[in-house]
Amino acid sequence: MLECVGYGATAASTPVAPFSFNRRDPGPDDVVIKIAYCGVCHSDLHQVRNEWRNTVYPCVPGHEIVGHIVAVGKNVTKFHEGEAAGVGCMVGSCRTCAACKEGLENYCEVGFNATYNGVDPIIGGPTFGGYSDSIVVDQHFVLKIPEGMDLAATAPLLCAGITTYSPLKHWGAGPGKKVGIVGLGGLGHMGLKIAHAMGAHTVLFTTSAGKTEDAKKLGADEVVISKDPAAMAAQGETFDFILDTVAADHPIDAYLGLLKRDGTLCQVGAPENPLSIAVFSVIWRRRSFAGSLIGGIPETQEMLDFCAKHGLVADIEMIAMDKIEDAYARMLKSDVKYRFVIDMATLPKAA
Amino acid sequence: MLECVGYGATAASTPVAPFSFNRRDPGPDDVVIKIAYCGVCHSDLHQVRNEWRNTVYPCVPGHEIVGHIVAVGKNVTKFHEGEAAGVGCMVGSCRTCAACKEGLENYCEVGFNATYNGVDPIIGGPTFGGYSDSIVVDQHFVLKIPEGMDLAATAPLLCAGITTYSPLKHWGAGPGKKVGIVGLGGLGHMGLKIAHAMGAHTVLFTTSAGKTEDAKKLGADEVVISKDPAAMAAQGETFDFILDTVAADHPIDAYLGLLKRDGTLCQVGAPENPLSIAVFSVIWRRRSFAGSLIGGIPETQEMLDFCAKHGLVADIEMIAMDKIEDAYARMLKSDVKYRFVIDMATLPKAA
Numbered sequence: 208m209l210e211c212v213g214y215g216a217t218a219a220s221t222p223v224a225p226f227s228f229n230r231r232d233p234g235p236d237d238v239v240i241k242i243a244y245c246g247v248c249h250s251d252l253h254q255v256r257n258e259w260r261n262t263v264y265p266c267v268p269g270h271e272i273v274g275h276i277v278a279v280g281k282n283v284t285k286f287h288e289g290e291a292a293g294v295g296c297m298v299g300s301c302r303t304c305a306a307c308k309e310g311l312e313n314y315c316e317v318g319f320n321a322t323y324n325g326v327d328p329i330i331g332g333p334t335f336g337g338y339s340d341s342i343v344v345d346q347h348f349v350l351k352i353p354e355g356m357d358l359a360a361t362a363p364l365l366c367a368g369i370t371t372y373s374p375l376k377h378w379g380a381g382p383g384k385k386v387g388i389v390g391l392g393g394l395g396h397m398g399l400k401i402a403h404a405m406g407a408h409t410v411l412f413t414t415s416a417g418k419t420e421d422a423k424k425l426g427a428d429e430v431v432i433s434k435d436p437a438a439m440a441a442q443g444e445t446f447d448f449i450l451d452t453v454a455a456d457h458p459i460d461a462y463l464g465l466l467k468r469d470g471t472l473c474q475v476g477a478p479e480n481p482l483s484i485a486v487f488s489v490i491w492r493r494r495s496f497a498g499s500l501i502g503g504i505p506e507t508q509e510m511l512d513f514c515a516k517h518g519l520v521a522d523i524e525m526i527a528m529d530k531i532e533d534a535y536a537r538m539l540k541s542d543v544k545y546r547f548v549i550d551m552a553t554l555p556k557a558a
Numbered sequence: 559m560l561e562c563v564g565y566g567a568t569a570a571s572t573p574v575a576p577f578s579f580n581r582r583d584p585g586p587d588d589v590v591i592k593i594a595y596c597g598v599c600h601s602d603l604h605q606v607r608n609e610w611r612n613t614v615y616p617c618v619p620g621h622e623i624v625g626h627i628v629a630v631g632k633n634v635t636k637f638h639e640g641e642a643a644g645v646g647c648m649v650g651s652c653r654t655c656a657a658c659k660e661g662l663e664n665y666c667e668v669g670f671n672a673t674y675n676g677v678d679p680i681i682g683g684p685t686f687g688g689y690s691d692s693i694v695v696d697q698h699f700v701l702k703i704p705e706g707m708d709l710a711a712t713a714p715l716l717c718a719g720i721t722t723y724s725p726l727k728h729w730g731a732g733p734g735k736k737v738g739i740v741g742l743g744g745l746g747h748m749g750l751k752i753a754h755a756m757g758a759h760t761v762l763f764t765t766s767a768g769k770t771e772d773a774k775k776l777g778a779d780e781v782v783i784s785k786d787p788a789a790m791a792a793q794g795e796t797f798d799f800i801l802d803t804v805a806a807d808h809p810i811d812a813y814l815g816l817l818k819r820d821g822t823l824c825q826v827g828a829p830e831n832p833l834s835i836a837v838f839s840v841i842w843r844r845r846s847f848a849g850s851l852i853g854g855i856p857e858t859q860e861m862l863d864f865c866a867k868h869g870l871v872a873d874i875e876m877i878a879m880d881k882i883e884d885a886y887a888r889m890l891k892s893d894v895k896y897r898f899v900i901d902m903a904t905l906p907k908a909a
Contacts, residue, residue: 306819314819314843316795377844444667460832468657468665471846474837481811483832486825489849492665493728495822496847498840 208232208330209239212554213339214528215267219257222532223338225555226265230343231329238286238349239278240294245337246271246363246521247547248393249454252535254324258479263324269337270296270322271365273358274551283346291352293511295365296501298322298334298348310505312348313373338528340554350508353515360520363393363546364511366501367521371398371450372510373502374473375405378448382406387442387449389433389462391418391425394452394475396522396545399425401510402450404517410442412462421544425522433461444468444492452476463488463496471495521546527553559583559681560590563905564690565879566618570608573883574689576906577616581694582680586631589700591643596688597622597714597872598898599744600805603886605675609830614675620688621647621673622713624703625902634697642703644862646716647852649673649685649699661856663699664724689879691905701859704866711871714744714897715862717852718872722749722801723861724853725824726756729799733757738793738800740784740813742769742776745803745826747873747896750776752861753801755868761793763813772895776873790816795843803827814839814847822846872897878904 208229215226233239251268253259272294276286286292299320300312307315320326323336335342352361371394380386386407388398395411402409403426411427413419419430431438439461446465454476462472463484470492474482484496502510514520522545526534534547559580566577584590602619604610623645627637637643650671651663658666671677674687686693703712722745731737737758739749746762753760754777762778764770770781782789790812797816805827813823814835821843825833835847853861865871873896877885885898 311819468662474840477837477841481834481836484835484847485832486828486849489825489847490828490851491849493850494848496835496840497845498837498842499844500841 209341209343211335211339211341212556213267213335214531214554215265215335215338216255217265219255219262223255223268226267228265228267228335230335231327233278233280233343234329235280235282236345237280237343238276238283238292238346239341239343240272240274240292240349241277241341242272242274242337242339242551244273244359244362244551245269245549246366247531247534247538247549248366249538252538261324263333266324266333267335267338268323269339270294271362271367272322272337272342273352273362273365277341285346286349291358293350293352293361293365294322294337294342294344294348295350295369295507296322297504298325298344299328302347311503313501313503338531338549340551348504350511353512356515357520359525359548359550360523362548363397363521363523364514365507367393367397367546368401368514369502369507369510370394370475370499371452372401372513373506374450374475374499375402376506377499378471378473380405380407380448384408384447385410385445387412387446387462387465389449389451390453390476391422391545392452392541393546396425398450398452399427400519403427404513404519439465446470448473450475454478456480459483459496460485460488463494466492466494468492469494471497473497473499475499523548525550529553560692560694562686562690562692563907564618564686565882565905566616566686566689567606568616570606570613574606574619577618579616579618579686581686582678584629584631584694585680586633587696588631588694589627589634589637589643589697590629590692590694591623591625591645591700592628592692593623593625593688593690593902595624595710595713595902596620596900597717598882598885598889598900599717600889603889612675614684617675617684618686618689619674620690621645622716622718623673623688623693624709624713624716628692636697637700642709644701644703644712644716645673645688645693645695645699646701646720646858647673648855649676649695650679653698662854664852664854689882689900691902699855701862704863707866708871710876710899710901711874712862713899714748714872714874715865716858718744718748718897719752719865720853720858720861721745721826721850722803723752723864724857725801725826725850726753727857728850729822729824731756731758731799735759735798736761736796738763738797738813738816740800740802741804741827742773742896743803743892744897747776749801749803750778751870754778755864755870784812797821799824801826805829807831810834810847811836811839814845817843817845819843820845822848824848824850826850874899876901880904
């Protein structure tokens with residue numbers, strides 16, 4: 208077994224703290240990655256606090272993982288020792304269903320195996336995520352990091368990047384299209400950068416007037432303060448697509464009303480409570496309210512290549528591993544521009 | 559002015575009663591139809607009772623109109639005196655916006671002119687619907703009734719038929735597709751017949767076990783009692799498309815969970831209160847919750863031709879004009895199989 212150190216939670220009520228654990232010995236299809244950086248996703252906090260009521264403890268979170276390959280199994284042809292590599296939200300799937308065959312492992316009909324809180328197929332028990340020194344992953348679920356990308360700022364692309372890229376591409380964001388991004392957090396700032404790079408006329412919706420200048424620097428053609436009814440009304444029925452990244456309760460009808468005929472609002476933020484939707488918001492103009500979950504592995508590679516080509520990475524704030532609970536507290540207040548990334552060099556050598 | 563007799567409401571609190579009124583003199587593009595039958599849509603009741611808080615009184619409802627042409631204006635080339643013809647929910651639109659140019663007058667960007675509670679473009683005031691002896695309509699908004707169709711049973715196709723045909727066609731119902739129809743009322747029974755005729759494997763969802771045999775006769779390949787959790791669970795993640803015709807509050811998440819990846823649930827029933835949707839119902843499997851509003855004029859003609867070809871009409875119960883309030887009361891109890899149609903021969907000669 209591969210002895211690892213990391214940070215994890217042993218119960219919903221205890222903080223994330225130093226934790227030693229084992230991973231499976233690398234098999235012939237496995238890649239071993241020494242983790243350099245791991246992004247901090249809101250899901251990490253939901254999971255360690257058992258807010259989705261499905262957490263298996265101990266829980267080592269983290270699914271925005273970048274580092275360098277230190278070993279490869281004998282069947283591994285795509286990767287080589289010393290290369291930069293990434294791992295996102297998934298480390299396995301059935302590989303045989305229609306979704307997997309289409310490269311949409313995120314929609315695997317059996318269910319994908321999550322990077323943490325999943326089940327290791329060899330040794331059982333929970334899978335452990337990226338708040339750790341290294342990880343063992345089947346080569347199919349490992350991503351190449353294009354040359355020249357800032358490694359730390361690339362980490363958040365593995366979740367926040369693909370979660371926004373996938374729906375933007377699926378619903379055709381591009382030249383001639385007007386696209387809205389709701390919310391300027393970890394997901395929103397990546398959605399904004401990507402929609403802009405795709406060539407769409409991109410409008411950022413925020414409740415905070417103070418974010419206007421930042422949003423324009425990040426690629427917004429327009430910024431709308433969503434609390435201003437006149438500003439919202441002026442955008443009525445003009446959008447082809449709106450990507451809603453807000454995970455708090457918020458009025459969806461106000462955004463549905465901004466869509467053109469046949470427009471779609473896609474939710475990627477996941478509010479805890481059900482949303483309320485007036486039926487006429489969708490009957491009128493034949494609109495759709497949709498959702499999207501991460502993205503497939505081929506599409507994740509495509510997103511990384513797209514970001515490399517367009518010079519896109521996340522805007523990050525680097526933290527030491529022992530500051531994770533402070534980072535969670537600030538994340539809950541949206542006090543981060545725009546993603547925390549843990550520097551794994553700060554991990555204690557033995558937990 | 560053309561003197562007409564009909565039935566209408568003069569206030570939200572008074573019953574629909576005999577009423578005399580004028581329509582515009584037919585212009586060069588107009589067709590005058592002597593109305594033979596008019597279907598009774600739930601919208602009629604909403605409108606006369608001012609339940610949408612926008613009713614202009616006096617209000618003569620009715621937008622499922624069939625009859626025979628008794629006069630045509632000099633520019634009218636498509637229609638001839640003596641022919642059977644129909645009028646649905648619209649009698650006008652801007653004719654110049656992108657939607658109108660695509661034949662989707664129902665999504666006219668200016669707003670379509672409704673058959674009742676609209677505005678007559680020549681004489682102003684409210685437009686008056688089909689609970690009357692005759693109607694004057696621009697030829698563009700008049701439909702041909704194919705030879706051999708039962709006229710009375712064709713009337714409901716002008717609203718219930720097109721309202722279900724349009725989304726079924728838009729979302730690709732056909733051979734190899736599994737389609738659900740929720741609710742077996744006026745809309746639902748037409749959706750069921752049309753989806754079956756389109757070649758889809760069609761499943762009818764109802765709360766009433768007593769409707770099973772009827773649903774099968776109408777074209778259902780399967781009938782699922784939606785109050786039976788095991789029966790619902792057995793259908794999980796198998797539907798390409800679900801058409802929801804229920805206008806009462808009901809649990810949408812239960813139906814969203816039956817959709818495959820990229821499946822759509824389209825709402826055509828219009829519950830008064832907002833619906834509650836759990837975000838994971840759409841994020842999971844990238845599903846969509848959509849709406850659809852009637853259909854365009856070319857598509858309505860296509861629907862009539864499709865129904866003629868497949869021998870489809872509505873299942874109706876004929877009533878005399880003076881029984882309309884009884885019909886409304888029974889409609890509210892879903893006590894109709896499956897649409898009331900008024901025989902206009904029963905209209906008093908002068909109101």
